[in-house]
Amino acid sequence: xxxxxxxxxxxxxxxxxxxxxxxxxxxxxxxxxxxxxxxxxxxxxxxxxxxxxxxxxxxxxxxxxxxxxxxxxxxxxxxxxxxxxxxxxxxxxxxxxxxxxxxxxxxxxxxxxxxxxxxxxxxxxxxxxxxxxxxxxxxxxxxxxxxxxxxxxxxxxxxxxxxxxxxxxxxxxxxxxxxxxxxxxxxxxxxxxxxxxxxxxxxxxxxxxxxxxxxxxxxxxxxxxxxxxxxxxxx
Numbered sequence: 001x002x003x004x005x006x007x008x009x010x011x012x013x014x015x016x017x018x019x020x021x022x023x024x025x026x027x028x029x030x031x032x033x034x035x036x037x038x039x040x041x042x043x044x045x046x047x048x049x050x051x052x053x054x055x056x057x058x059x060x061x062x063x064x065x066x067x068x069x070x071x072x073x074x075x076x077x078x079x080x081x082x083x084x085x086x087x088x089x090x091x092x093x094x095x096x097x098x099x100x101x102x103x104x105x106x107x108x109x110x111x112x113x114x115x116x117x118x119x120x121x122x123x124x125x126x127x128x129x130x131x132x133x134x135x136x137x138x139x140x141x142x143x144x145x146x147x148x149x150x151x152x153x154x155x156x157x158x159x160x161x162x163x164x165x166x167x168x169x170x171x172x173x174x175x176x177x178x179x180x181x182x183x184x185x186x187x188x189x190x191x192x193x194x195x196x197x198x199x200x201x202x203x204x205x206x207x208x209x210x211x212x213x214x215x216x217x218x219x220x221x222x223x224x225x226x227x228x229x230x231x232x233x234x235x
Contacts, residue, residue, distance in 0.1 A: 013032065019031060050071075066094075085099045156174060172213050193213035
């Protein structure tokens, strides 16, 4: 399919109600308002197509950019390509659920995520921590360096309260991901969650607390879900 054909199909799948919800979450024009599930038949038709993914991402249309992540070939992308995608990822649905998700399936995932975490830029940091969350819920425990993840838990405990709001959110999720999906550090993740205490940030309607990482890990344990792994990162 050509770029023009895909854009026409996406536009036809758009919904005013979905568009309104996306805008409320930070998306801006251009966009059609296509639900993720509605894209799946189109994904089955196209499968992986990196050249088309690049064209779609370059449109700046939110729905096209999201679909680009679904059909991208992560291992055909260089570190510079991921940096380029991040440059125009203007809100968390793009940084964390398009770029970070795509990056998680690439061989350079940890190198790029580490750079972004150290960047000091909110959405880059958010994508970096999110990438690890996706990796932990997918890759076998043997794929990770235990000492590195332990050091990252320590970093979260020491710095989460001084981070910008969305970085706090994804760091909190990282602790949960380690505690649930990486069995060698389950107990350490629980201790980190306790050490963090309540994490609060300023929302549009006032100060609010993030969901407790400690409680989230405990719920997973109670449900017998420790060691949870997805079959794939992307849809």
